Amino acid sequence: MRQLVVLSGKGGTGKTSITASFATLSKDALVVADCDVDAPDLHFLLAPEIQEEHPFVASGLPEIDGRKCIACGRCIQFCRFDAIYFDYQIDDIACEGCGLCAHVCPEAAITMRPKVSGHWYESMTAYGPMVHARLDFGEGNSGKLVTQVKEQGRKIAEASNRHLLLIDGPAGTGCPVIAALSGATEALLVAEPSISGLHDLKKIVAVCRHFDVPVGICINRHDIDSTYTECIQSMADMESIPVVGHVPYDENVTWAQLEGQTIVNYDEGPAATAIRTLWAALSNGELEAT
Amino acid sequence: MSVIACASGKGGTGKTTVATNLARLLSANAEVHLLDCDVEGPNDHLFFDFDPTEQEPVEVPLPKVDLERCDGCGVCSDACTFNAISVLGEKVLVFPELCHSCGVCAYVCPRDAVSEEPRTIGVLTHASEGTMIFTGGELFPGEPLAPPIIQAVKKTISPGNITLIDAAPGTSCPTVEAIHGADFCVLVTEPTAFGLGDLQMAVGMGRRLGVPLGIVINRCNLGDDRVEAYCHEEALPILARFPLDLDLARCYARGALVVDHSEDWRDRFRQLGNAIKHGLKGGG
């Protein structure tokens, strides 16, 4: 099965608007997974109807039994994340759930209790199945949640004979991105022509290379700055990465978003046209060949 | 004196623009320390002309197993919450990308076979320009764990000057790590559906951390009033409304600071600076 991840190094480059357009254009031939679990936005454009909701339990939180605790301070001293205050209260944000405190407690006063740190959903949209999630504010373990969402997406695709899993990837280069890339057959990198955009693009290219995932680049709002568009093009040439799309700046992308629509459903303007062309190339497997 | 964080529920809203221009403006009258805590995509340095910079590796402990001592009992792998160590026959494999450096395996090993050695996962950059000091963190590509780098950057905070933190976009651990303990947090957003959705999550995070919040609405003329209405309902102070502006976009694209080029923008950032000062006092 093809697993196409759309990434951008940093959010805000138009990644989600483009991903949602692909889903719309695919005519029910794929499953979409929103793996941007700490800023999920795809649902604004695809209006999924939630069919099943599942709690996400990744780690435990220590619970100290006050009757057993002799206040020896070992847990406080050993915890590497400064997650236990001097009054033996747990800082549930700092805690990584490693359980060292439970191991070092001489009175066995600490038990690790499973903690729900978000939810994930199996849904249906007008364009096919969608899996998405929401991590609770300030929770860690986003990598595990990404894996969960992606795995479920893959299972649904397999069971329903769809051959493509389209993944809206998370921002950054850290654990959630690595989780989204694992098992991916190709990655589309959406970049914007600016000095920061170029910088972010180089980083995300390095990450994809590190995990051996073939990549292609889409320059979004390419007409905003021709100098940096050229810089991106020459960097791509040097790295032998195909630039598979040039999407022009189009205010209507924002107006469409405000109405909860994808740009390809909204109008036939310049951005919509460019995205259609890009999708035609991608669905022909242009990236796989590289 | 005060630690001000600059964050956003998602990237691309103009958070870096706000942090860098504010740093420049405030450094005209005070010592400012700018921290780039967006360690997965650090860009702040692109906007300044730093003097020669100094770099320093960031290391985390990684378990190392002495196979002479190890008898393959598997206690370490049973105890590791992150599946980062596993026993395969005669061998013990450690997966550096999964390891949180928590120390559990070394602690529980009955044969004392697990020790730890430092592993470099990124770098800190120290630099300065006039009255501005800069510390930036960078996570190496392929490395998963940003929080240790962010902690290393934040260790350099010294009392006495104004500290500005450019936090990673989002609402999960790297962002939390950056904002935790700040005196005030500026959330940069856009008046769109995505902007509002991401802002709501960022506000939830900020409130959970107990940090006073203020909102900057960027590209305020490209969208509708849903963000304004939300801020009103939630009694969140709107510190500034920045229009979509060609000058600003051009400066940003080229790595320049708009406050160096435009009197209008200098005024806007001056007002933002004042609004933050007000927020710091009032605890909005």
Ligand code: SF4
């Ligand atoms: S589980 Fe780990 S991080 Fe949490 S309090 Fe215990 S030792 Fe600290």
Ligand code: SF4
């Ligand atoms: S240090 Fe912690 S996370 Fe790393 S291998 Fe040991 S138990 Fe697992």
